[in-house]
Amino acid sequence: MQDSRYNKYLGLPSIIGKSKAQVFAEVKDRVAKKLAGWKGKLLSIGGKEILIKAVAQAVPTYTMSCNQLPKTLCQDLESMMRSFWWGQKDKENKIAWVSWRKMCRSKLHGGMGFKNIQAFNLAMLAKQGWRILTNPDSLVARVFKAKYFPFDDVLNSKKGSNPSYAWRNIHNSLEVIRRGTRWRVGNGRRIHIWDDRWLPTPSTRKVISPQADYGHFPMVSSLIDNDTR
Structure with a gap:
């Protein structure tokens, strides 16, 4: 039995169980409440764009900087934003004339510049990996190095057997760093x-x-x- 007083630490779940969707359901609820409050209002296209980018997509940012959200949760978040963008009211479905993937392209390439939630999640976690790479003397870097890559650097590390949830999240994002960086000789x-x-x-x-x-x-x-x- 868990003490409910310690379910969260600094606003994040302190214990991650098997059901990740249940643990992070609060993120979905917060986004849903934001969107539900806007649906009844007459908003211009520009107003919807600003609200999605500045509020709806910003709500899960803090959680995504430390945890990898389940794929289904990311899809649900994007689905709610897509429905709001195309003018959904109550629970009726409106036609989405352009795929959300294209909407996530930059405006220079014909999109709207919305975030791909999964890609943004990995980018946020990659910042943690980058800190370990560039600040190897920090406490968190030394702890992870001692346990998971004692004889190599973080970019060449292995996930290991029975890794912690935090390390699994960071390791899953390391490919983002590998693709986007180059050594200064x-x-x-x-x-x-x-x-x-x-x-x-x-x-x-x-x-x-x-x-x-x-x-x-x-x-x-x-x-x-x-x-x-």
Whole structure:
């Protein structure tokens, strides 16, 4: 039996059980209440856009910065915003003339600039991974490193067996960092020649590993003359 006084810490659930949808149902309820209060009002397209971006999509941001929301919950949130955008009142269904995926494109590419909830969730969690990567002396970085990647950096870490919920969330977002970052060479001691993205070529930014075994100089530092640089 759990003490209800400690169900939350800093506004977030302190215990995450098997039913993630039930744990984060409050996020859905808060967004639903916001949208329900606006449906009866005569709002312009611009007004709806501002309310969705500044309020409805901002409500789950704090939760998404620490937790990965279930896929079904993200879909439900987007469904409510989509219905509100196309003018739903009460529970009737209106035709969505453009897919929500296209609506999430930037305005420069023909969309409305709405957030893809799942992608935004991973981006928020990737910030936690970025902090671990760039601030390895912080307490949280040292704790995670000791448990999950004691001999490597966070980008090359494994999820491990029976990982904590916090680490599983961060690990799921690391691909966002891998795709969007490139090494600044420096002395090259931490950069793998074949595995890391370090070249200035925008097409790949990565060396295509040959079939031959070049394991005797795996790091970029082995390509740099220490005297002449």
